[in-house]
Amino acid sequence: QQQVKQSPQSLIVQKGGISIINCAYENTAFDYFPWYQQFPGKGPALLIAIRPDVSEKKEGRFTISFNKSAKQFSLHIMDSQPGDSATYFCAASVAGNTPLVFGKGTRLSVIA
Amino acid sequence: KAGVTQTPRYLIKTRGQQVTLSCSPISGHRSVSWYQQTPGQGLQFLFEYFSETQRNKGNFPGRFSGRQFSNSRSEMNVSTLELGDSALYLCASSLFGRQETQYFGPGTRLLVL
Numbered sequence: 068q069q070q071v072k073q074s075p076q077s078l079i080v081q082k083g084g085i086s087i088i089n090c091a092y093e094n095t096a097f098d099y100f101p102w103y104q105q106f107p108g109k110g111p112a113l114l115i116a117i118r119p120d121v122s123e124k125k126e127g128r129f130t131i132s133f134n135k136s137a138k139q140f141s142l143h144i145m146d147s148q149p150g151d152s153a154t155y156f157c158a159a160s161v162a163g164n165t166p167l168v169f170g171k172g173t174r175l176s177v178i179a
Numbered sequence: 180k181a182g183v184t185q186t187p188r189y190l191i192k193t194r195g196q197q198v199t200l201s202c203s204p205i206s207g208h209r210s211v212s213w214y215q216q217t218p219g220q221g222l223q224f225l226f227e228y229f230s231e232t233q234r235n236k237g238n239f240p241g242r243f244s245g246r247q248f249s250n251s252r253s254e255m256n257v258s259t260l261e262l263g264d265s266a267l268y269l270c271a272s273s274l275f276g277r278q279e280t281q282y283f284g285p286g287t288r289l290l291v292l
Contacts, residue, residue, distance in 0.1 A: 101278060109285055112282075121233060164276050169214075169223075
C-alpha cells in the first residue's frame, strides 16, 4: 500500500516557467513533509520541508503548499532553470523521527 | 565536513551470492538508515540503526540485514541474492534520527545477474 502518491511521473517545463509537483498522503499521523532533489549519480538531498501547522513555506524559488484537509502538498519551482532538471521526491514521516515514506518521484526536465 | 560515504559504489553479483555494503556517516551522526531505490518501487526504507541497535525496520525479507559499529559506521548484508535485488542502495545519516538533519550518501549500485 503506497502511503504517499506523487504526480506527475515526469514533467517538462520551459526555462523561466513554473514547475508544479503534487503529492497526496493517507496517514493522518504524518507531520513532517520534506521534498528531496536527486541528480544522476547522487543521493537525494533535502530541498525544503514543511510541518502541518503552516500552509506554505518558501525558500528562494522553491515553495511548498500544504493542504491538511485534503491531505495534499505540492512543490512549486518558480523561474525554473535547466539546472533544476533532476528527480524530485516528496516524503512524509511521523514525528520527524521515524523512517521516511517516499513518493515514487518526478523527473523534471527544464528546457531552454 | 565530509559527507556520507558508501563503498563500493558499484557491484555486480550473481544470483545466490551474498553481498555486504558499507556506509560511513557524517562525523558525529549516530543514526544510519538504509533505503533501496528501484525504478518501479522508488525509495523504500530497509532499516535504521542508532547507537549500534536496530531502531526501525522496513518490510523486507530476512535476507536483508544490517549492523552498526561503535564508530557509527554501518554495513548491510544481503544473502542469497535475487535478480530483483538489483537496485541503488542508499545510506543516510543523521544526528539522532531527526529527518531534518538527515543526509544521504551517493549510494551503491548493485546489479544481480
